[in-house]
Amino acid sequence: MICRAVLPNAGLGNKLFPWARCRVFSLEHNVPMLAPVWVQLKLGPIARGDRDTRLYHNLFRLRPVGYVSGARALWQRIMERDQVVFSGPDEHFAPLTGKHALVLEELTRMTQPEWVRRADDVGAVAIGVHVRRGDFVQASQPEDFITRGAIRTPLDWYVQAVSAIREVTGKLTPAVVVSDAADAELQDLLQMESVRRVETGSAISDLLVLSKAQFLIGSGGSSFSAWAAFLGQMPALAYTGQSLSWFRIEPTRSQFIGEWDVSVPMQSVLREEAIV
Numbered sequence: 001m002i003c004r005a006v007l008p009n010a011g012l013g014n015k016l017f018p019w020a021r022c023r024v025f026s027l028e029h030n031v032p033m034l035a036p037v038w039v040q041l042k043l044g045p046i047a048r049g050d051r052d053t054r055l056y057h058n059l060f061r062l063r064p065v066g067y068v069s070g071a072r073a074l075w076q077r078i079m080e081r082d083q084v085v086f087s088g089p090d091e092h093f094a095p096l097t098g099k100h101a102l103v104l105e106e107l108t109r110m111t112q113p114e115w116v117r118r119a120d121d122v123g124a125v126a127i128g129v130h131v132r133r134g135d136f137v138q139a140s141q142p143e144d145f146i147t148r149g150a151i152r153t154p155l156d157w158y159v160q161a162v163s164a165i166r167e168v169t170g171k172l173t174p175a176v177v178v179s180d181a182a183d184a185e186l187q188d189l190l191q192m193e194s195v196r197r198v199e200t201g202s203a204i205s206d207l208l209v210l211s212k213a214q215f216l217i218g219s220g221g222s223s224f225s226a227w228a229a230f231l232g233q234m235p236a237l238a239y240t241g242q243s244l245s246w247f248r249i250e251p252t253r254s255q256f257i258g259e260w261d262v263s264v265p266m267q268s269v270l271r272e273e274a275i276v
Contacts, residue, residue, distance in 0.1 A: 006087040013223030022086040035069035064110035119208035127175035128213025145241035164266035
């Protein structure tokens with residue numbers, strides 16, 4: 001018996017769902033896992049001139065330890081009849097509840113050392129901010145945030161969220177911004193004191209940076225933000241109607257993972273023991 005993950009032609013976050021379920025299955029049942037095929041060609045990011053072209057050709061080790069790879073993987077993919085195949089998002093993080101530490105360890109272990117180092121070089125992250133733009137679109141009406149996906153979170157909401165967390169912590173808590181947008185699109189956020197943008201050069205490094213934040217201010221509807229919240233198990237905020245809890249993340253420390261309305265005091269959202 002072998003297990004293999006069939007990865008969708010999608011962003012890194014959506015690719016990670018079948019990989020993670022398959023990897024956990026492999027380790028828990030002592031079943032060999034075929035090394036996934038991460039490389040893809042998507043014309044959309046290239047046509048839009050996105051910072052991240054989403055080719056994913058150099059994020060992970062070619063022959064990761066603990067996987068069947070190379071010619072042997074190809075042979076088993078063709079000849080092995082007893083295969084357990086994992087594909088699609090399934091129930092997102094529900095099957096992975098309680099496995100975040102294992103998944104983070106495995107994800108880091110198969111990542112190219114250069115990208116792990118770049119994430120480590122960023123240092124500690126108090127507030128991690130993920131601003132997703134790319135193929136996300138502007139809302140045409142307020143209801144879009146409830147009825148549609150892939151909607152851009154308003155930039156002023158991020159500014160207000162950073163300020164609100166700082167009011168609760170009682171100090172100028174530093175924030176790190178990860179985004180696929182141009183600096184000009186993030187101007188109001190980047191002009192805030194003790195807010196800096198981090199550009200690691202890869203999606204996996206960006207994810208590892210966000211996953212070590214003490215607070216996460218995410219992009220609603222983004223599986224990338226959701227993965228950071230799952231791996232880091234920190235309080236995670238998203239825009240009204242766009243809660244990351246939609247991805248079935250179970251808070252293992254009873255931390256808040258949900259939507260935040262600017263009219264609601266941040267003190268009523270964050271747990272006292274989570275304050276930096």
